[in-house]
Amino acid sequence: MDIQAYIASGVLESYVLGIASPEETAEVERLAKQYPQIKAEIEAIRASLEAYIMQHEQVPPASLKKKIWYKLEQLDTDEVSMPEEISLNSSRETKTGRNFTMYWLAAAVTGFILSIGLNAYLYNQLTDTKQQLAAATTRNQSLSASLQVRQTDYTQALAELEILRNPDNRPIFLGGQEPAPGAAVMVYWNKDKQQVHLAVHNLPAPSPDKQYQLWAIVDGKPVDAGMLELKEQGPQLQKMKNIGKAEAFAITLEKKGGNPTPEGQIYVLGKV
Amino acid sequence: MYKTLSTITEKELVGLLKNKDKKGFELLYDNYSRVLYGIVLKIVHSESLAEDVLQDAFVKIWKNIDAYDASKGTLFTWLLNVCRNTAIDRLRSQSYKHTNKIQSLDNHVSMMDGQSQTQSAVDHIGLDKVVDTLKPEQKIIIDYIYFKGFTQAEVAEELNIPLGTVKTRVKSAINHLREFFK
Numbered sequence: 001m002d003i004q005a006y007i008a009s010g011v012l013e014s015y016v017l018g019i020a021s022p023e024e025t026a027e028v029e030r031l032a033k034q035y036p037q038i039k040a041e042i043e044a045i046r047a048s049l050e051a052y053i054m055q056h057e058q059v060p061p062a063s064l065k066k067k068i069w070y071k072l073e074q075l076d077t078d079e080v081s082m083p084e085e086i087s088l089n090s091s092r093e094t095k096t097g098r099n100f101t102m103y104w105l106a107a108a109v110t111g112f113i114l115s116i117g118l119n120a121y122l123y124n125q126l127t128d129t130k131q132q133l134a135a136a137t138t139r140n141q142s143l144s145a146s147l148q149v150r151q152t153d154y155t156q157a158l159a160e161l162e163i164l165r166n167p168d169n170r171p172i173f174l175g176g177q178e179p180a181p182g183a184a185v186m187v188y189w190n191k192d193k194q195q196v197h198l199a200v201h202n203l204p205a206p207s208p209d210k211q212y213q214l215w216a217i218v219d220g221k222p223v224d225a226g227m228l229e230l231k232e233q234g235p236q237l238q239k240m241k242n243i244g245k246a247e248a249f250a251i252t253l254e255k256k257g258g259n260p261t262p263e264g265q266i267y268v269l270g271k272v
Numbered sequence: 273m274y275k276t277l278s279t280i281t282e283k284e285l286v287g288l289l290k291n292k293d294k295k296g297f298e299l300l301y302d303n304y305s306r307v308l309y310g311i312v313l314k315i316v317h318s319e320s321l322a323e324d325v326l327q328d329a330f331v332k333i334w335k336n337i338d339a340y341d342a343s344k345g346t347l348f349t350w351l352l353n354v355c356r357n358t359a360i361d362r363l364r365s366q367s368y369k370h371t372n373k374i375q376s377l378d379n380h381v382s383m384m385d386g387q388s389q390t391q392s393a394v395d396h397i398g399l400d401k402v403v404d405t406l407k408p409e410q411k412i413i414i415d416y417i418y419f420k421g422f423t424q425a426e427v428a429e430e431l432n433i434p435l436g437t438v439k440t441r442v443k444s445a446i447n448h449l450r451e452f453f454k
Contacts, residue, residue, distance in 0.1 A: 010443035017417050017442065019424050046349060048449035052405060053311055053352065053418070060309035064323055065301050068330045069294070075331060076292055 006031070007041050016045045160237045163188055163197055174249055174270035180204050185268045187214075187249045188237070196225055196240040203230070203267060206253055212267065213258045216246035225249070227258050246272055282347050289337040300333070304348070308355045315359035315419045321366075322359075329358040360421035405452045410445035413438065 006012075014020040015028040032039040163169050169188040176183035184201040198214060206212060212230070215222035226240040228251065248271045253264040281299075288296025308329065313322040332354050340350050406414065416422040416430065424442075428435045 010439045013442050013446045014424070014439065016446075017414075019417055019422075019442075044450060045446055046345075048446060048453045049414075049418070050348065050352065051453040052414070052449050054307050055405065056310040056314045057306045058310040058313050060305050060326065061319070061323060064309075064326065065305070067323075068301070068327050069297055071327055071331060072297060072334050075334065 003035055003037055007038065012038070012042055013045055016042060016049055156236070163237055166190070168192060169195075169197065170272075172249055172270045172272055174251060174268035176202075177266045177269055179253075179265050180267050183268050185251060185270075187240075187270065189243065189246070189249075189272070191244070194242040194244040196243050197237045198228065198240050199237050200228065200230060203228075203251075205230070209256055210253050210264075211256045211258060212251050213254045213262070214240055215250045215252065215262055216243040217248040217250060218243075218245050219247075222250065222262050224258065224260065248272055283342065286337065286340065286342065286347060289334070292334070297330075297334070300351075301330075304351055308351060311352065311419070312355050312359045314415075315356065315421075316363055321362070325359045325362050326355065328362070329355040332358060356418070356421075364421075406445055406448055410441060410448060413441045414445050417442070 011020060011024055011028060015025060020028065028038075028042070032042055169190045172187040172189060174185040174187060180203065183203050185203065186199045186201065188197040188199075189195070196214075196216075203212060212228040214225040214228060216225045217223075223243070223246075224241065225243055229238060248269065250262075250269045251267050252262040253267060254262065255264075285296060285299050289300065290296075305326070309322060309326055312325045312329070313319065316322050316325055333351065336354075340347065405411075412431070413427060416427050417424075422430065424435060424438045427433075428438050431438075433441075
């Protein structure tokens with residue numbers, strides 16, 4: 001190419017002054033790398049322009065230096081730098097693209113920080129919710145267990161009530177004898193079905209190696225009617241052995257597991 | 273080329289600036305503030321605004337010194353461009369505000385015509401000490417482009433001359449400068 005003609009065209013002056021078009025600028029920069037003569041020409045143009053500019057030198061106000069340094073010191077402590085493209089020729093375009101990227105970056109960083117915060121908040125919420133759920137589950141389980149107990153109790157109570165209501169179940173009061181005059185036991189006997197139920201109202205607590213035994217007196221002789229299972233919570237009906245015939249019922253205190261014939265003292269006794 | 277600092281100390285200066293060293297600022301300010309203030313003042317025509325702009329420009333220099341690439345040109349060229357761009361940007365944003373104000377004033381019919389004269393009064397504050405290195409028609413073209421940030425087309429329109437003439441005048445003005453500063 002004709003370097004002299006290119007130099008003479010005035011495009012280099014336009015380039016240095018920053019008024020060349022983007023295409024011209026790109027071309028100048030490419031050719032400057034390729035041709036030292038063009039590069040030297042650019043330098044000479046720039047030097048003369050800068051020499052001209054320097055003629056406009058003015059002494060700034062004396063206070064300005066301190067003011068600027070104060071500002072720069074503040075920057076270092078509290079600002080994150082946002083680099084901005086400043087090109088070496090005087091051209092004033094291209095800044096927006098870079099700024100735009102920086103805005104996006106800033107937005108992304110801000111978004112990220114917000115998201116960390118939000119995540120922490122949501123994580124806390126989740127943990128709280130999990131704890132609440134666990135507590136609720138536990139409470140639910142305990143309620144349902146207690147409901148089951150109540151239902152069993154209710155079913156049992158209904159069954160007991162049924163027995164008490166039934167006129168075929170004849171109530172027999174067994175009153176306290178010498179070892180425990182205050183003792184009281186009820187026996188409900190269904191002669192037809194031979195069923196015997198028993199409710200303890202008052203009996204002294206036996207020692208651990210002893211157990212109360214119910215006897216049906218048949219023709220003057222005691223017949224085993226079962227062992228008493230004493231429960232802590234109040235009077236409950238206990239089903240005993242089937243008895244078809246009896247003149248009286250009695251309870252004696254025997255060794256644990258009972259005896260074929262009574263050996264201990266009679267605690268309660270009631271005639272049919 | 274600015275001769276106050278040799279290229280070696282210019283490199284050192286850049287190093288100090290990159291380290292955010294106060295000595296770097298001192299050297300920068302002591303060596304360049306007069307010429308940088310001069311061009312900023314020449315662009316904005318107001319001493320208080322020029323102070324403000326120079327402060328902004330120093331902030332940019334301080335923050336963006338890492339973006340300076342010595343292989344692409346001298347530090348001085350870079351500094352000039354930062355200051356020039358900052359000043360022109362400021363002027364444009366101000367004149368934009370000013371234009372808006374004028375427009376809103378126009379809506380008030382009762383406003384006196386004399387009000388609009390305030391704008392031209394500030395034009396003469398930046399007093400040129402410059403020796404007559406350029407012929408008036410050359411000077412005006414360089415000043416429009418360099419100090420007002422006009423494009424070739426804007427200059428052509430402003431001076432009412434063909435676009436081609438702008439290029440020739442730019443070329444002859446620069447040639448003139450090269451002769452003068454040889």
